[in-house]
Amino acid sequence: MPSLVADFHYKFHDQGSLCAQHCLNNLLQGEYFTPVELSSIAQQLDEEERIRMAEGGVLSEEYRTFLEQPSGNMDDSGFFSIQVISNALGVWGLEPLLFNSREYQRLMIDPVNEKAFICNYKEHWFTVRKLGQQWFNLNSLLTGPELISDTYLALFLAQLQQEGYSIFVIRGNLPECEADQILRIMRVEQQHRPKLIGEEEAQTSSGQRQGHASETRHGMEEDEEELRKALALSRQDMEVEDEEADLRRAIQLSMQGSLSESLTTEELRRRRQAYFDRQSQQAQPTSPHQQDTTTAGKG
Known part of the structure; x- marks a missing residue:
């Protein structure tokens, strides 16, 4: 078997913390979302929250406090919340489900049988996705995709949880991509792990x-x-x-x-x-x- 590694790692020139954009585009394997589009979703969510708060009275202390607080959906560094990501994925009929939630744990699904995960710690998002029959860590902080074996996947996710990451399972049908089509008919090996x-x-x-x-x-x-x-x-x-x-x-x-x-x-x-x-x-x-x-x- 040839020693090959797929270079389907969608990375962008970092301006602030646009890792949510990187995470989504790595997940979908294309340039589907820009910071402007994600900002638009965040602003729409902010407005919906403002309208709900106003129902209690625009002169109330809670409403004034809400207006004084910064947006919980985005900030000046380019960070976007799970609500923004969830709405963006909804366009594709995809839904993020918390990995350690009771709702998901009741399903008793082996992680290796899933299609993708997105992971978050503080203000950093990244994707772990299956392409063909193999799993890859598509973290935009790495110089390239990292191959993850099926036997190591569960341990990898467990380690992330121990480090404080929130992990979301992506449910739904991901869009077709060329990398997935190629890796369905061949397997790759990776001799050198990518560096930070x-x-x-x-x-x-x-x-x-x-x-x-x-x-x-x-x-x-x-x-x-x-x-x-x-x-x-x-x-x-x-x-x-x-x-x-x-x-x-x-x-x-x-x-x-x-x-x-x-x-x-x-x-x-x-x-x-x-x-x-x-x-x-x-x-x-x-x-x-x-x-x-x-x-x-x-x-």
Whole structure:
């Protein structure tokens, strides 16, 4: 069996805490919701709550207190409540049901037989979804999708609950998506677990500092070699194994310009510029093949 991992991880450039948007689009496997659309739903819910509170009298203390409080459905950071998510899912005929509720526990359903879960802790939302016959953690804080085995799924959910996460089972028929169609006819393996975005950036930064120290010690000739090694290591951090490229191209669902890619590319650009500046200061010409050096993100 080939060692492949599907790259169907819908990630967006983070502005605030738009993880609810990421969560929904990862769940549905498409660019179905924007922050503006979710904000509109939140405002509608706020207005419905205001109307209900006004029924007790617009001069009442409860009504005045309600008006002074911030919205419970969204905030300035981009967070959206479960009510907003529930209304958004309702458009697709989907319903989130609390995983540890008595209503769900009475059903006695093995989690592996479900289709998807959405998880929330404080202001972070993410999706765990079955595609084909395999489960994937589609957390937007990861650099890519994480494969979860059937035997590990129940333990994974239990660990989330112990950490304080609220977990919701998604009931209803999810829309068809290309990743699901492909993974119905093949299974994938994952040799390397995805990293947290911050962890990848920290490792890139550490590699850059080590590269600079080596350049100082070994001079211009070894400086060039260290730069090539640093760029190669960065490419390895950002890309899935080369043998996984066929499935990535087949699925073609990952978005371009994710946060981890844009930041890492900028770091590499600065690395190259610093190197060329040092060369210029020592009156050494820049070799043509260095100018052609590029880094590739995930496709």
